[in-house]
Structure formats: structure tokens, C-alpha cells
Amino acid sequence: MTTLDSKQKDIAGFYGKVNAHDILLRIIVWELQRRDPQFVERTRKALDIGLGKVRSESPGDPDPFALEINVKMRETIREMLDVAENADAEMRKAVALVTGKPRTLRRRFLNWLERGW
Numbered sequence: 428m429t430t431l432d433s434k435q436k437d438i439a440g441f442y443g444k445v446n447a448h449d450i451l452l453r454i455i456v457w458e459l460q461r462r463d464p465q466f467v468e469r470t471r472k473a474l475d476i477g478l479g480k481v482r483s484e485s486p487g488d489p490d491p492f493a494l495e496i497n498v499k500m501r502e503t504i505r506e507m508l509d510v511a512e513n514a515d516a517e518m519r520k521a522v523a524l525v526t527g528k529p530r531t532l533r534r535r536f537l538n539w540l541e542r543g544w
Contacts, residue, residue: 434490435490438496441496442496442499452507453510453511456507456508456511457510457511457515459511460511460512460514460515461515467512470504470508471505471508474501474504474505478497478500478501
């Protein structure tokens with residue numbers, strides 16, 4: 428059994444907090460993407476820059492545990508962004524279908540028949 432030093436505990440604690448609030452983060456990311464369509468693109472760039480800085484500031488012989496946490500964190504965040512982007516696109520399509528064209532007189536009559544008189 429290996430013991431963790433303080434830096435590894437900090438990294439593991441941070442990743443644990445991110446993982447524990449996974450659903451909340453997904454909702455927030457989706458909402459931000461809904462409000463600003465460029466959010467996902469900017470966040471991907473910021474993620475690459477931020478994790479690149481962390482990697483470049485680490486010592487010459489990187490800890491495999493820390494690298495694994497960074498890789499998993501990057502994958503998790505990218506997956507969240509992909510889901511938010513796809514959900515936003517699907518929602519926009521659904522809204523466009525509902526609000527896109529006004530119903531014709533024929534469609535309104537058929538809907539009235541389907542509901543029952």
C-alpha cells in the first residue's frame with residue numbers, strides 16, 4: 428500500500444470534489460452554454476492553457492499520479508462540454524420545430540379532431 432504526500436492528497440481531494448459535484452457542474456455548464464453559444468469553445472481553450480501551465484510548472488520528473496488526475500480531469504471536463512454543446516444544439520432544434528412555422532388551418536383542424544370534439 429502506498430501513502431500519499433500532501434500534494435497528492437490535495438490533487439486527489441480536488442478531483443474528489445469535482446467528481447462529487449458532477450451533476451451540478453453539468454447543469455451549470457449546460458446553462459452557460461445555453462446562454463452563450465461560444466462558452467464551450469472558450470472553455471476548451473482555457474482548459475488547454477490552464478492544464479498546460481500546470482504541467483509546465485511541475486518538476487522535471489512528473490508524478491504519475493498527478494498526471495493521471497490531470498488526464499482524467501481533462502477527459503471529464505471535455506465530456507461535460509461535449510454533452511452541453513450537443514444538448515444545446517438539440518434544444519435549439521426542438522424549439523425551432525415548435526416555434527418555427529405557424530400551424531396551417533388544416534393542421535389546427537386535425538389537432539382539434541385528435542383531441543376530440
